[in-house]
Amino acid sequence: MTPPNTAKRAAAYDRIETLRKEIRRHDHCYYVKDRPEISDLAYDRLFRELADLEAAYPDLITQDSPTQRVGAPPLDELTKVTHERPMLSLDSITDREEVLAFDKRVRRELAKELGREMESEAIHYTVEPKYDGLSVELVYESGRFVRGATRGDGYVGEDVTINLRTLRSLPLTLAAEADPPAHLAVRGEVYMKLGDFQALNRRITERGDEAFANPRNAAAGSLRQLDSRITAERPLVVTCYETMARSGAPPPTHWAELDSLAAWGLPVPEERRRCDGIDAVLAFHAEIEAAREQLPFEIDGIVVKVNHRDWQVALGEKSRSPRWAIAFKFAPRKEITTVQDIVVSVGRTGTLTPLALLKPVEVGGVTISRATLHNADEVARKDIRVGDTVKVERAGDVIPAIAERVPVPDEQRAEPFRMPEACPVCGAAVAREGAYYYCSGQAACPAQLKGALEHFASKQALYIDGLGKKTVAQLVEAGLVRELPDLYELTQDQLLALDGFADKSASLLLEAIRLSKQATLDRFLMGLGIRQVGQHIAKVLSRRFGTLDRLAAADRNTLESVHEIGPEIAASLESFFREERNRRVIQRLRELGIRFEEPGVAEGRARPLEGKTFAFTGGLTQLSRDEATRLVEHSGGRVTSSLSKHTHYVVAGRDPGSKLDEARRLGVRILTEPEFRSLLEPS
Numbered sequence: 001m002t003p004p005n006t007a008k009r010a011a012a013y014d015r016i017e018t019l020r021k022e023i024r025r026h027d028h029c030y031y032v033k034d035r036p037e038i039s040d041l042a043y044d045r046l047f048r049e050l051a052d053l054e055a056a057y058p059d060l061i062t063q064d065s066p067t068q069r070v071g072a073p074p075l076d077e078l079t080k081v082t083h084e085r086p087m088l089s090l091d092s093i094t095d096r097e098e099v100l101a102f103d104k105r106v107r108r109e110l111a112k113e114l115g116r117e118m119e120s121e122a123i124h125y126t127v128e129p130k131y132d133g134l135s136v137e138l139v140y141e142s143g144r145f146v147r148g149a150t151r152g153d154g155y156v157g158e159d160v161t162i163n164l165r166t167l168r169s170l171p172l173t174l175a176a177e178a179d180p181p182a183h184l185a186v187r188g189e190v191y192m193k194l195g196d197f198q199a200l201n202r203r204i205t206e207r208g209d210e211a212f213a214n215p216r217n218a219a220a221g222s223l224r225q226l227d228s229r230i231t232a233e234r235p236l237v238v239t240c241y242e243t244m245a246r247s248g249a250p251p252p253t254h255w256a257e258l259d260s261l262a263a264w265g266l267p268v269p270e271e272r273r274r275c276d277g278i279d280a281v282l283a284f285h286a287e288i289e290a291a292r293e294q295l296p297f298e299i300d301g302i303v304v305k306v307n308h309r310d311w312q313v314a315l316g317e318k319s320r321s322p323r324w325a326i327a328f329k330f331a332p333r334k335e336i337t338t339v340q341d342i343v344v345s346v347g348r349t350g351t352l353t354p355l356a357l358l359k360p361v362e363v364g365g366v367t368i369s370r371a372t373l374h375n376a377d378e379v380a381r382k383d384i385r386v387g388d389t390v391k392v393e394r395a396g397d398v399i400p401a402i403a404e405r406v407p408v409p410d411e412q413r414a415e416p417f418r419m420p421e422a423c424p425v426c427g428a429a430v431a432r433e434g435a436y437y438y439c440s441g442q443a444a445c446p447a448q449l450k451g452a453l454e455h456f457a458s459k460q461a462l463y464i465d466g467l468g469k470k471t472v473a474q475l476v477e478a479g480l481v482r483e484l485p486d487l488y489e490l491t492q493d494q495l496l497a498l499d500g501f502a503d504k505s506a507s508l509l510l511e512a513i514r515l516s517k518q519a520t521l522d523r524f525l526m527g528l529g530i531r532q533v534g535q536h537i538a539k540v541l542s543r544r545f546g547t548l549d550r551l552a553a554a555d556r557n558t559l560e561s562v563h564e565i566g567p568e569i570a571a572s573l574e575s576f577f578r579e580e581r582n583r584r585v586i587q588r589l590r591e592l593g594i595r596f597e598e599p600g601v602a603e604g605r606a607r608p609l610e611g612k613t614f615a616f617t618g619g620l621t622q623l624s625r626d627e628a629t630r631l632v633e634h635s636g637g638r639v640t641s642s643l644s645k646h647t648h649y650v651v652a653g654r655d656p657g658s659k660l661d662e663a664r665r666l667g668v669r670i671l672t673e674p675e676f677r678s679l680l681e682p683s
Contacts, residue, residue, distance in 0.1 A: 148163075346424065488593065612638070
């Protein structure tokens with residue numbers, strides 16, 4: 001009698017194998033054939049059942065299981081791997097005469113090698129699209145995927161096995177019923193479909209980052225990631241087109257070779273054809289170039305291969321390319337292209353900028369896939385819409401821009417573009433300022449996070465010494481800081497895991513963060529990065545309202561009644577404090593220990609420099625310039641960088657500059673450092 005636990009495990013094993021086979025089949029239908037047979041919901045149920053069973057029986061998990069495509073922990077570097085056979089490049093040609101010359105050369109070389117006349121004998125070619133992606137080597141042992149590498153220099157590439165495993169179009173196990181060889185090395189191309197590329201660029205652009213120039217760059221950058229979890233999130237696909245090595249006898253023709261790859265479950269070019277002669281090759285080239293704009297992926301030509309394997313062997317290879325194949329390129333696209341999407345990018349300061357995502361086009365030798373539309377008024381003036389044909393130019397030979405729309409007869413145009421009412425990154429309300437729109441969730445918007453952190457830590461705000469651009473970038477990219485308050489929850493161990501940090505530097509930064517918890521209201525307002533609220537306006541608001549709560553509760557009319565606060569500043573303040581995300585950030589900062597002195601609360605404290613204006617020249621002995629500025633502001637005074645007859649004092653330190661002479665000319669009182677410090681003491 002079989003023990004119950006053993007019987008249960010055996011049943012789980014059988015079900016796991018059935019689920020894996022079923023999921024692989026549906027992956028092939030969806031990612032390779034583009035013909036899904038079940039709904040996403042039904043697929044998710046199968047996948048979830050498999051994941052649950054593997055969680056219950058972890059010893060039954062295999063590397064080729066569909067659940068193992070999520071990626072693994074980051075690598076320190078990509079290791080080198082030698083290819084089983086050199087991955088040669090192809091000679092490229094661009095016109096009809098060169099193609100005819102290639103056919104003549106093939107006939108001449110075959111006649112020499114085979115010892116017979118070839119002028120009247122038909123040369124059979126196989127033609128297929130030339131995918132614009134990243135060439136890879138894929139190795140299978142006993143039907144299981146074991147290694148993958150980039151082309152590199154053709155002889156040695158980079159091992160990207162762990163990244164390739166995340167591609168759902170790549171089978172991790174070959175179809176056993178088709179009897180794959182015990183050893184198989186295949187060459188393929190990793191690329192992105194155009195729709196997936198545009199969707200990826202939309203996400204990247206909306207959060208204010210630099211979009212990929214074209215699908216090829218996107219594919220190459222995604223596949224060569226040290227963190228395969230990033231690769232798993234990118235919409236990469238692969239198509240296989242050549243057997244590099246295999247056990248057993250190879251098929252007699254390249255066409256039969258592609259059929260074998262397809263039978264084993266590997267994706268092969270759908271748009272391929274057998275051609276009986278060079279005229280059929282030219283016809284295929286013209287046909288697919290005409291259909292190029294309708295293809296779901298980017299190609300830059302076709303590949304022409306002699307079909308018979310024996311003839312390939314007879315023709316041989318040159319040092320860098322085979323003699324039996326060529327790349328027959330298309331003419332590059334010039335200036336005219338189509339708008340595939342209009343997205344809104346959120347910049348580091350919160351400004352929303354409409355961008356056109358374009359069908360990649362070459363302009364001045366540079367491939368362009370996006371162009372700025374400047375602002376909503378400019379889009380309306382030029383009347384640019386999704387699907388339009390447009391002329392692209394490089395403004396100043398640098399910045400891509402749409403010069404004009406090119407009308408197309410009988411075209412059905414999309415609806416006019418409208419700016420969004422909510423930020424595409426964080427969902428906060430969008431406010432307008434003149435011709436420009438901006439995200440009101442400034443302190444809480446991920447697209448603005450790096451800029452917001454740098455501003456928050458600046459000398460004019462909370463002054464966190466050591467929190468510069470490089471450190472901010474590391475904190476955000478490592479996911480340690482997702483909004484401003486996260487700064488105050490950082491730990492020593494988290495900082496030590498970042499590049500460039502040791503015990504001392506980590507301790508110093510944490511101490512600087514701790515010290516920044518004590519601030520004044522005006523510096524805190526400055527640090528929040530509210531649009532149009534600089535140092536001076538922050539001081540005006542601090543003195544007028546006294547507390548943050550009173551300022552946050554003020555309506556637009558109250559704000560505009562304050563001297564120096566106009567309609568635009570009032571609108572910006574009202575929009576900022578109305579946004580719930582901003583209020584939540586402020587509340588978290590307070591809960592984490594931020595304390596700022598509010599003039600309205602500390603009315604009893606002596607402010608000996610109230611209403612006095614200071615300027616500094618030369619170096620101070622006991623104070624830094626920033627510390628001296630803080631002392632003046634803390635005592636009710638104001639520091640200015642320029643002199644006028646309204647300046648009350650000039651503090652002269654070591655090696656004073658021209659301000660000293662200017663002060664004497666204007667009759668401004670000049671103080672030594674001790675005299676300045678004595679003024680700080682209340683009488």
